[in-house]
Each structure stands twice: as structure tokens, then as C-alpha cells.
Amino acid sequence: MPKKEKHKVKEYGTQTCPWCVRVKEFFDENNVEYEYVDVGKDRGAAMEMIEKTGQRGVPVIEIDGEIIVGFDEPRIREKLGLKSS
Amino acid sequence: MFDVIIIGGGPAGLTAGIFATRRTLKTLIISKEFGGVVSTVPHIENYSGFKAVNGMELMKRMEEQAKASGVEIVYSQEVNEIIEEKDGFTVKTNQKKYKSKAVILAFGKSPRHLDVPGDKEFDNKGVSYCVNCDGPLFKGEDVCVVGGGNSALDAALVMSEIAKKVYIIHRRDEFRGFESMIEKIKSKKNVEFILDSVVKEFKGDKMLRSVIIENIKTKAIKELKVAGAFIEIGSEVKTDFVKKLVKTDENNHIVVNDKCQAFYPNKDKVRPGIFAAGDVTNNAFKQIVVATGQGAIAALQAYNYVKGSDEDISADWGHNKGG
Numbered sequence: 001m002p003k004k005e006k007h008k009v010k011e012y013g014t015q016t017c018p019w020c021v022r023v024k025e026f027f028d029e030n031n032v033e034y035e036y037v038d039v040g041k042d043r044g045a046a047m048e049m050i051e052k053t054g055q056r057g058v059p060v061i062e063i064d065g066e067i068i069v070g071f072d073e074p075r076i077r078e079k080l081g082l083k084s085s
Numbered sequence: 086m087f088d089v090i091i092i093g094g095g096p097a098g099l100t101a102g103i104f105a106t107r108r109t110l111k112t113l114i115i116s117k118e119f120g121g122v123v124s125t126v127p128h129i130e131n132y133s134g135f136k137a138v139n140g141m142e143l144m145k146r147m148e149e150q151a152k153a154s155g156v157e158i159v160y161s162q163e164v165n166e167i168i169e170e171k172d173g174f175t176v177k178t179n180q181k182k183y184k185s186k187a188v189i190l191a192f193g194k195s196p197r198h199l200d201v202p203g204d205k206e207f208d209n210k211g212v213s214y215c216v217n218c219d220g221p222l223f224k225g226e227d228v229c230v231v232g233g234g235n236s237a238l239d240a241a242l243v244m245s246e247i248a249k250k251v252y253i254i255h256r257r258d259e260f261r262g263f264e265s266m267i268e269k270i271k272s273k274k275n276v277e278f279i280l281d282s283v284v285k286e287f288k289g290d291k292m293l294r295s296v297i298i299e300n301i302k303t304k305a306i307k308e309l310k311v312a313g314a315f316i317e318i319g320s321e322v323k324t325d326f327v328k329k330l331v332k333t334d335e336n337n338h339i340v341v342n343d344k345c346q347a348f349y350p351n352k353d354k355v356r357p358g359i360f361a362a363g364d365v366t367n368n369a370f371k372q373i374v375v376a377t378g379q380g381a382i383a384a385l386q387a388y389n390y391v392k393g394s395d396e397d398i399s400a401d402w403g404h405n406k407g408g
Contacts, residue, residue, distance in 0.1 A: 015221070016220070018127075018139075019124075019125075019218060020218070021141060022119065040220075046221075054291060056219065056222055056293075056313070057208075057210075057219045057222075069209060073119075074160070075161075
């Protein structure tokens with residue numbers, strides 16, 4: 001499957017968060033290129049996430065500037081133009 | 086038209102799906118989210134076949150097996166109503182309607198929410214129901230944990246390593262958790278107990294800034310400055326939407342017999358076509374292994390119902406599907 005590069009995808013997560021892992025796996029399974037930010041390790045990034053997204057819970061996903069809170073698979077699929085499973 | 090619709094994608098629902106499809110029933114699982122509460126448990130040491138397994142990993146395996154068996158799964162839909170029709174049931178979700186001949190209720194328990202002003206407003210903005218997920222975001226800050234059971238004590242222990250200060254707010258003057266855990270927490274210098282107290286309100290601006298607590302004995306009100314509040318006050322079954330259809334007990338659990346058949350409300354008569362399994366039922370032990378066992382029973386009984394027979398079903402662990 002070709003890499004999908006047209007979307008700017010970012011995930012904010014923590015190492016101990018099972019849902020964050022699930023989101024990462026979802027991106028990997030669907031060949032989605034994304035940037036992963038561990039907000040548990042990087043205090044600056046945590047503050048950036050809180051400031052930018054208004055959220056203090058993870059996972060937070062940013063797709064082309066739109067914020068999705070939690071592993072909302074249908075919405076993520078819709079934003080990325082992926083077919084439903 | 087499905088043969089069976091299973092509501093809930095936790096251990097009971099996924100196992101029911103596996104057994105139903107092995108009997109060639111056209112099966113749909115509707116689940117609000119992946120894996121149910123088990124998926125957030127970091128360590129499981131009492132599920133046969135695994136010395137220790139991560140909850141998310143276990144649920145992924147169950148989901149994979151269910152999908153490989155041919156189960157169709159839809160997530161992020163919440164069932165609002167089940168309507169009995171002449172030829173089966175219509176299951177209405179917040180998005181769609183589905184039809185089936187039989188229904189298995191396996192939607193488990195949900196974390197109990199603190200129903201006070203600010204709870205919803207500051208959800209994910211300081212108020213959290215998942216310490217493993219959000220805990221690391223509160224490094225060096227003051228937080229509180231609300232609750233007095235093992236999960237609350239566990240959350241406090243986790244946060245004592247991350248936060249500057251941890252308050253444990255508990256409505257009683259003693260804890261229900263393990264003694265060893267309580268001792269461990271008492272030895273932590275940055276943990277403070279606030280007993281006989283309840284949260285009255287969450288306050289803040291864009292983010293949570295403080296909690297208002299009341300001492301239930303003295304009625305004294307106090308404001309605690311915290312950036313995070315982790316709620317660990319147990320779980321509840323939300324069976325209101327099926328109460329017109331099936332019998333529930335005083336704890337809202339769905340009453341089932343040993344074949345996981347549900348009953349008519351306020352009667353001892355079996356309700357044909359509706360089955361229940363797992364934590365949502367009145368089973369005596371809320372364990373994963375019990376839930377999976379009930380899931381299998383419910384699916385095999387649903388098969389009997391759909392096929393119009395009530396025979397004992399022999400073992401089916403091989404490659405060949407029954408039916």
C-alpha cells in the first residue's frame with residue numbers, strides 16, 4: 001500500500017496510556033505517516049499540547065489542524081479518507 | 086438481518102462473537118469502544134493461559150480472533166433502544182438501526198462518574214478517569230484522587246511518584262483497600278489524606294484549578310488548589326435502556342439463568358431471544374474468565390434459539406465450524 005502523505009498527522013500521548021498505543025498501531029497498520037509526541041516525558045510538549053488543544057487528557061490527535069480527542073476511529077478514518085474496517 | 090447482535094466488545098461480547106460465528110450465525114458486535122474496561126488494566130495475572138498479560142494486549146487478541154471467525158464489529162456507536170419486532174429485534178444506536186433474530190447484552194460496567202458541578206466541564210481538562218493515561222501530564226503539580234478502594238489507592242501511589250502533592254479525598258474515615266497498600270501510601274511524604282470528605286464542585290477557567298470539598302461530619306467547606314483530579318469511585322452498570330425488556334436486580338444487573346437467558350421484567354419467565362453475559366449480569370464474580378465463559382454460553386444458547394432447538398452442543402474446538 002502506498003504511504004499516505006497528504007495529511008499532517010500528530011499524536012500526543014503517554015507511554016503508559018493503552019489508548020495512545022492503540023492509536024499508534026492504527027496509524028502503523030494503515031500506513032499513515034505521523035509525528036508522535038510523548039507528553040509524559042517532555043514537559044514543554046505537554047504544555048504545548050494543553051495550550052494548543054485545550055485538552056489535558058490523552059490521546060489527542062491532530063489531523064490537518066483539527067483536534068480529535070481519544071481514539072475516535074470513525075472520525076480519524078473520515079479525516080484520513082480511510083475506508084471503514 | 087443478523088442472526089445475533091451482541092452489545093458490548095469486552096471479553097464477554099468478543100467471546101460470544103467467536104462462539105456464534107463458529108456456529109455460522111451472522112453476527113454483529115456493537116461497541117462504544119474497543120475492549121471495554123479490561124483494555125485499561127495494565128496487569129492481568131488471573132486469566133488462564135497467561136502468567137501475566139497487559140489488558141490491551143489480551144483484548145487485541147480476542148478482537149483479532151473474533152474478526153478472524155467472521156464477526157462484524159462496529160465501534161463508537163452507543164445503543165439507545167432495543168425494540169422487539171415480530172421477526173426479531175431492532176437495535177437502535179446513536180447513528181443507525183440494525184435488525185437481528187437474537188440479542189446478547191454484554192456491555193459490562195462503566196466507570197462511575199462524580200455527578201457534581203464541573204465534572205463534565207473539566208473532563209479531559211484536569212478531571213480524569215484514567216490515571217495511567219493522563220497521570221504523566223501532571224508532573225510536579227498538585228493533584229487529588231477521589232475514592233477509597235484499591236483502584237483509588239493504586240492511583241494515589243502512581244501519582245505520588247509523578248505529582249508534587251497528592252490529596253486522597255475519601256468519604257469515610259477508613260479505606261476498603263488492602264492493608265499493605267494503605268501502609269505503602271502512608272509512608273509517602275507527599276500524600277495527604279482528607280477523610281470524611283466529599284467533592285462538591287470542580288472549579289477553574291479553561292482548565293481545572295481547584296476542588297471544593299465538604300467534611301460530611303463537620304460540614305466545613307474547603308477549597309483545594311489542584312491541577313488534576315483522578316476519579317476512582319468504582320463502576321456501575323447502566324441498564325436503564327433495557328429495563329422495559331428484561332429483569333434487573335436491585336443493583337441494576339441483568340438477571341440470567343445458567344444458560345445466560347434473560348427474563349421478562351418482574352417475572353420468572355424466560356424472555357426468548359435475549360441473552361446476557363459478563364459484568365452486566367448478576368453473576369457472583371466479576372472476573373474476565375467468568376465473562377468469557379458466559380459469553381460462550383450465551384452464544385451457544387442464542388444458536389439454539391435461532392435454530393429452534395434446545396440440544397446440548399458438543400465441543401467445537403477444531404477447525405470445522407458447526408451449524
